[in-house]
Amino acid sequence: MPQYTPTYRIPYVSMYDPYYDLPATDKAMATRVEAILASLSVDPAPLVAFRVVPSATARDAAFGTPQTATTQRALQDRGPVVVRLDTGTVERYYAAYHSTNNPGGADTAGWYALNAARRTIAVTYAAGYDSSGTPGQAYITVANGMVHFEGGFTKLSGNFDSTYVTVGTYPAEFAPARRRYLAGMGAAGRAGGLQFNTNGQIVVSFNVGGTPWVGGAHSWPLSS
Structure with a gap:
């Protein structure tokens, strides 16, 4: 004869129960646990395959x-x-x-x-900028909880200077939770920096020596 837990009355096998009672006791235990979970409004677990x-x-x-x-x-x-x-x-x-x-x-x-990568999203270039420079098309990929940026921005007229300028955007849902910076590269070995804002804007944040393009690669956790 099965024993029962004191609080929820879940049956279990005692050392004196005959072996032929085991199937009935196992079924009673499973049924009782399911009934308790249902009474507590616990959602059924999805069938993971x-x-x-x-x-x-x-x-x-x-x-x-x-x-x-x-x-x-x-x-x-x-x-x-x-x-x-x-x-x-x-x-x-x-x-x-x-x-x-x-x-x-x-x-x-x-x-x-x-x-x-499950999603590949081309960055939208701001007016006056495109992907014609060495780094090529700027895009982000989203996979396994990470966002990865790669590519660059070319100024169609002249060189970048020390002015902060917004050069592109991408869906804000993939933007970092805090502003992030990339120490990128520019033409002829010159340095250039990219800033990734929380609203999906990409900004050229600094430039040393003047260069027509700035690019690089950077990653951050999704929803970080």
């Missing part, structure tokens, strides 16, 4: 290929993770990005390696 699969075909057979935004988000919320034996990668499913409804989503819904 982990699989080791030999191929993408096997992965899709296990998890399906959702076609609508609703079913894609439902699969993302399950948090499925697969180990691909054919590629040696670990993948997770993400639904499509939405700034309000799914800020943790990807450019397009699908499976992504955990170390792969």
